[in-house]
Amino acid sequence: MELQDYMDVLAKIGAAVFATVDADGKPRTRYANVGVANENGIFFMTKESNDFYKQLMANEHVSISGLLNDEDGIQAITVDGKVRAVDQAYLEAILKDNPYVKDVYPDEESRKDVVALQVYEGHGSYMNLKAHSKGTFDFSAE
Template sequence: MALQDYMKLLENIGAVVFATVDSDGKPHTRFANIGVANENGIFFMTKPGNEFYTQLKDNENVSISGMSNDENGIQAITIEGKVREVDQSYLEDILKDNPYVKDVYPDEEDRKSVVPLQVYEGSGFYMNLKEHINDAFEFSANEHNT
């Protein structure tokens, strides 16, 4: 599979598990929605000031895991990478197909206050149980493009 196939799978899964560590080195996980995933990285958003945001600002390393089970069988993907904040102009693309945004941020003003983020480089592992595929891949985005 090519990088765009892995990223498309991740984007289609949508809500994935993000793992970070706090200032004491303790791990924390939470679900967050992938807004855009492509050759330019993985784009998502969160609210400034929450624990997730603080942990990402204190330590740019993140691990992401997602799984789907459909006609292609069980597919799992894990990515370890580095995160950076990107310009607010990315929010429109990140939010446009997010089915959860109105539940998480029901107020339009709340949506405007979220921070867009990009996993700009990393490595990943893909597994398809039905097809017996195990692949590793890497990605690196030089620019902040979506």
């Protein structure tokens, strides 16, 4: 599989589990929506006021895990990478045709504190349980 194939799986998953560490070094997980995934990285959003954002700004390392069950079988994917905040212009791409995000942030008022983030560098592993195949991938964006 090529990099974009792995990114397509991530994009189809939608909500994935994002793991960070808190100020005490304890692991913290939560679901967040993968808004865009391509050769430039993985883009998602969160509110600047929540613990998730604060943990990412204190420690740029994140682990993302997701599972997709479709006509191609059960596909599991994990990405370990580094995160940075990006220009708010990315929000439109993250929000476009995205039912998960539209439920959480339905209007401009609910989006006023939202920040766009990018996993700009990472290593991933993939497994398709139906096809009995697996692979790894790396990406790095400017």
